Amino acid sequence: MPWQWLWKTRNAIFAAALLAFCCGIVFAQGPQAATPSIFTPASTPATEINNLSYFVLEITGGIFLVVGGLLVYVIIRYRARDTDDNREPAQIYGSNQVELAWTVIPVLIVVVLFLTTARMIFAIQDAPKPKAALDVTTVAHQFWWEYRYPALGVVAANELHVPLSNTQDPKPTYMKLLSADVDHSYWVPQLSGKVDLIPNHPNELWIDPMRAGLYVGQCAQFCGAQHAKMLLRVYVDTPDQFAAWVKNQQQDGVQDPSVAAGRRVFETQACMNCHAVRGTAATGRFGPDLTHLMSRDTLASGILHNNKENLRQWIKNPDSFKPGSLMPAMQLSDDQLDQLTAYLSTLK
């Protein structure tokens, strides 16, 4: 009946309009500045992967247009009509030639895709490590990141600083990836693909960043209650910035007599069991190293701006920001909290 067909058409138009609307929203909004899109790479492995992904998109897009087009054609051309007679259509049971053709064509596509992919796998995974490369050992914890620079004597947490590289004089960063507890995964999409950090199973990841700036990402392997708030921040510094940062990080913790009360709180409560401040008795390694806490932009693995108010609130009750975080609320008095915050705020 014609009205039925009309009804179907109306549905189809409605569906198409809705899809167009959704796509419109997506593209009108566009990726924002902080969006870690894999299509805005800033470092060598990510750039190469980006180029490969366009090639694969072209091939799969082509397949989609051909096969999807055939499906649409078949639906329109061969739908039953009210004017049809009562006879069944001609029965066709198969055709060896045709079936051979649509077996061989996919085989050829697979060969092309595989060879391109294999070349990229070996190029990225087995890339020779230049002498100038910076070594960093990254240790994932529930739910934060520890960074150790063995050649520089620097220990940092949650915010990784690496030098800018360039094609003439490459200065890539090679990361050894370890885990202190469960599986995690290191993913900063604009710098490289992800690699997992697995206990008893050291892995390696390298980046060769070509654009200075801050790149964000986060843990990409479910690791427990606060997997969602295990954020990554990688600062690609110019050589001068990087040298200055290293110089500061190599110092012991600032010793300011005006906050001695706070330091006493730190050393007499349980804080120092888990945290280290170089130059003091605190050498714990279960939590982040706090020697240069105030040199970081964020607290609690990237989820809070690093300021006095947030720091105080975080120490008072970590669960208010990260329920399930392994840092306990120490039930400190308001005075103790003020003193402790004042002390920690001096650790530039």
Add this chain to the structure above:
Amino acid sequence: MADSTFPNPAVPIAGGAHGALDVTPPDVRKHSVLEILHSWITTVDHKKLGILYMLYGIFFLLVAGAEAIAIRIQLAVPNNHFLSPQVYNRFFTMHGTTMVFLVGMTMIFGFANYLVPLMIGARDMAFPRLNAFSFWVTAFGGLLLYYSFLGGSGLYGVGNAPDVGWFAYAPLTARAFSPGHATDYWAIALIVSGFGTVGTAINVVATALCMRCKGMTLMRMPLFVWLFVVVSGLTLVTITPLTAAQIMLLVDRYLGGHFFDTQAGGSAVAWMHFFWIFGHPEVYVLVLPAFAIANEVIPVFSRKAIFGYAAMVAASVGIAFVSLGVWAHHMFTVGMTSASNAFFTLSTMLVGIPTGIKIFNWLATMWGGRIRFATPMLFLTAFVFQFLLSGLTGIMLAVAPWNWQLHNSYFVIAHFHYVLVGAIVTAIFGGIYYWFPKATGRMLNERLGKWHFWLFTIGFHITFDVMHIPGLLGMPRSIYTYEADRGWGTLNMIVSIGGVIQGIAVLIFAYNMIVSLRSGEKAGNDPWDAWTLEWATSSPPPDYNFATDPVVSSRRPLWDLKHPEDPDWKYEA
């Protein structure tokens, strides 16, 4: 209505060479509720067990759907507090585990149970009592899993459920990181339901190999039955490593084993291998039944024989075989050698070849046909389209370097929901619209069916088309919330809205089944003018299926009966 719109009025099929006439007088005595309950609980009839499997699957579909809606509400806006992180982690773990083991597995074996004996002209499965045992063990496994909400309290003293992800990567499952009993319920529930699954798989293979009616050679079996033989074989091979791994996990947790306990020198990567050598073929265990449904529905509604029967059989066996060698494409990021990564890239891409053959053969079946877009065919057409797309995103994921970006992102979530919902659930809906008249004697309402189809399909595309994008923009899976400045907010809101639309569609479907069961149009034996043996008997079929054993001489015995002047057996090699 449905049959009157067909080019050929249904040919009455009763008696004759096929001996389908039911000669027993109808049982008109009124049964008490207790008698009815007793008959369902003690039944060994493959049809009743099939219906029990389906009801069980639909019940858990609603449960897991509700969990999905809760997940989507939580993710609709950044930094939402609708669910706590602990509850969110339980919900996504239970959603995944439920959908795969309690919805997917039970529904596919519901189809197998109900239809395999009917399609091969048998009176029941090869082992009816094993069949009943398998169902009740599987059902018990599901209840055990959900009992964890009450009984998993362990050290916490409060209700608890598994919260380690449906993949349950070690060592998060070690007692150090997962105290209490939630993880134990998860492991034991899967072992128990695995026993049931293995029992059914053995039963299906034995039935198809030993119980076929006279004249039905292997190459005359309906493709549906072929697919389920392959599925069952694959199930037997893949459930085993899963069960082994679960037992090893329990040994680790309670008997001081160190298989996966990294703190004592165990290997987390070993768990991944065990899990994915089960987990990837499992995808094919679930998707091959969708092909099975397509192989029946698409020819009947296109009014043409399936194109390339032999190639379809070969492609099905080929997919199953290749699927056993692709598992580590879930592990491109765990630090395998470059040679291993290349190998699994190649083996994964190879799956595309037999899969491509299938899609082309379905298109060729529709080509030159007279396609009737009743609700079953609408669903199966959407299935072909959505399966094509999920295959293409699968190729993207097989490209190991790109996988390093896409792995564990929302792109992967979108991809496998495209397979599981866009292909499998969609085909299952189509299959239910197609065979509901056979099982109940009444048609499902076409008008409600169209509402169900359009709402579900539109909702599906709003949700899962859009869901690819946040993955490309760096959003990882399994996160209970996300930062507002990442640019994922609007996209997630759209995804959530689509989820609600799908939820409404599923409720319409449930309503349709209840209403149609009471007052649907009477179906008759053969409402779709179909060709396989299940349509030769009454709707619903009598306990013994066929009064006399059918005899067939081609793949489409009812075609031969309806077209004696031009029977299939003249053309089949």
